[in-house]
Amino acid sequence: MVEFTHFNEQGRAKMVDVSHKPETVRTATAQSSILLNEEIYERIAANTMKKGDVLAVAQVAGIMASKNTSGIIPMCHPIPLSGVNISFQWNKEENGHKLGITVTAMTKGSTGVEMEALTAAAVTALTVYDMCKAIDKGMIIGPTYLVEKTGGVSSPDYKRQIKQTE
Template sequence: MSMKKMHESASQRQGELTHFDQAGQAHMVDVGAKNETHRIAVASGTIRMKPETLAIIQSGTAKKGDVLGIARIAAIMAAKRTSDLIPLCHPLALTRVAVDFSIDASASSVTCTAQVETYGKTGVEMEALTAVQVGLLTVYDMCKAVDRGMVMMDVRVMEKHGGKSGDWVA
């Protein structure tokens, strides 16, 4: 296939999957012709647990240490390594990764929210989603000795800004 045809087949068409060429082969999307813009993505997800587990997290008495502090660092590290984990993701120079955890005592849950930013040619939704999922996995890892029944749920992109498609809010 010629380079021109490869570029044409890699261009995004509304409603089509972009990581496959016309022959159905997986490829990394060509973003070379795209404009660099400020890109922002926000994702969130929740982990539900026993009230006793949540109490341990809140009191800071988990055997492995500060659960949410360590989960925050893990989430930030994960955002930075997304292209190493997801085969067709572009490696990006992130300009900001902010991770927050909120506790809902009535639902016995912790919600992780990640905001990821870059100035580039492709979005950061995958980095935000990866940060959230690894943050929740870290909470699970640190608390599994007392609660193996924790459930991670509702991991999703909440909003994205920048790029040709503009803004999107869930």
């Protein structure tokens, strides 16, 4: 039976105490994507969007989001990130161009960085949407998912077995 750790003895929300957990090196990689039309793809590729360099701004937004995850997700611990890397991959699709977003977050601490990686991936995609919405509001974001996590003592490493195709 799975024990829910974010509830106290009264069934109310609580932040889990991680003070007893040893500090270990932890990493998490998450992915998201955004499907764009041809015009947006061409403008991003040529860096001719009126709001500026879309990928540079989205990358900084994702890093900022990862650093602020505990202020967005109520039960997340504020953790010292030792690194965040965001990369992009373009894929031509039947109905447009898909911008793949891969985020890896790292820390040395007593709790994992999955939420920081996931938050960064989602905010990176949202920032691309924000910077391009004047051209087309029909962009599609997602899916956003955890690819893998390492580190920690109490839970095993995780690696997604099924490749997302959406």
